[in-house]
Amino acid sequence: MIKNANIKIQKLNEEIKTLKERIKQREELLKERARSYQEIGTINYLDVLIGSQSFSDFLDRAGAVTTIITADQDLIQQHMDDKKVLEDKENEAKDLLVKLENYGESQKKLKSELDIQKKNKDDIMQSLKDKEEDLENEKLSLEEQNSLLDSQKEAIEKAIKIESEKKTQVATKKENEAKSTSSSIKANTNVSKKTKGVWTTPAQGRLTSTLGERWNKFHAGIDIANSADVPIVAAADGVVSRSYYSTSYGNVVFISHSINGQVYTTVYAHMDSRVVKTGESVSKGQQVGIMGNTGQSFGQHLHFELHKGQWNASKSNAVNPLDYISI
The missing domain is CATH 1.10.287 (Helix Hairpins)
Structure with missing residues (x-):
């Protein structure tokens, strides 16, 4: 025209x-x-x-x-x-x-x-791309969750077996005394005084965050910060259910515990490095890594979770670690 x-x-x-x-x-x-x-x-x-x-x-x-x-x-x-x-x-x-x-x-x-x-x-295409990436990240997260759940089953079975073997080795000659001691411990598994000696502090440092709401999200554990390269240790005897690098947790170790018939799971996240492998048995106080700032983390610290039962994505089994350990 x-x-x-x-x-x-x-x-x-x-x-x-x-x-x-x-x-x-x-x-x-x-x-x-x-x-x-x-x-x-x-x-x-x-x-x-x-x-x-x-x-x-x-x-x-x-x-x-x-x-x-x-x-x-x-x-x-x-x-x-x-x-x-x-x-x-x-x-x-x-x-x-x-x-x-x-x-x-x-x-x-x-x-x-x-x-x-x-x-x-x-803008719509970018939004769709972002959603696709979010879905992909969520998909990876689900894969991690499934892998964790599968590995926890094996670790829990192994932890229970180890605890059973230890009980057999330290069983007293008197069956009634052994039953009495076992009943006393089982009745007070939620009381920190009765579990004295079972748990230990996983790292030395200052407490910077506790379990509860934080930034409109549920913070399922505690944070222990330290500027030095302090070692991270197992909070109790157990079996490493998973040791790997996570996009959110960074270098992380999951340990399954069987304590007086009760299953617990501890999580050690954002570490600079790990020194234990999946499936390995660990003792209370044994080093599992070095404090760091990996994954979705802001500043060097240990993010420590304690779950009464298995770890799950909703973290519904999370309990306050301060009821079991002292900082």
Whole structure:
């Protein structure tokens, strides 16, 4: 459309130029004739006819007068026609220019709207991409959860077996005393005083965060911070159910414990490094890693969780570690 309009405007401008030149030439001719009339006076065509010497001369003079008058009328008519055509073509050219300007404005507006639509589309695509990445991360998290649950089963079975073997080795000769001691411990598994000696502090440092709501989320453990490269130790005897690098926990170790028939799980997260492997048996106080700042962490610290039962994604089994250990 724009190309055709520009071609038409160019053609109109050429025609307008030609008309202006023709009109200018004709105006010069008419001015010249007007000057001639002024110099010789007004022509009386009747005197010309009466002054004829014969009928033949009269006819000749009549024909000449008619020719002159007709020529003058034709010249003036052509001049008027050309001016009218010039005006029409100039108006047509102006109308086309206005249409082109309006079209240009509409194109700018359309382009602006398309740019907005493109931006909205890009935003939607980015949002979908972010959601896809979130889903992918969630998928990986689910894979981690399933792997943890599977490995916990094996570790718990092994921890229970180890505890059973230890009980057999330290069983007293008197069955009644052994039953009495076992009953006393089982009845008070939730009382820290009765479990004295079973648990130990996993790291030396200052307590910076406790179990509960934090930043509108449930903080399922405690944080122990220290600027030194302090060792992280197992809080109790148990079996390493998982030792790996997690996107959220960083370098993390999960340990399954069986204490007086009750299963516990401890978590040691954000460590700089790990020194135990999955499936390995550990003793209370044995080093499992070095305090660090890996995964989704802000500052060097140990994130320590204690679960009465298995660890799960909702962390519904989380209990307050401060009820079992002292900082």
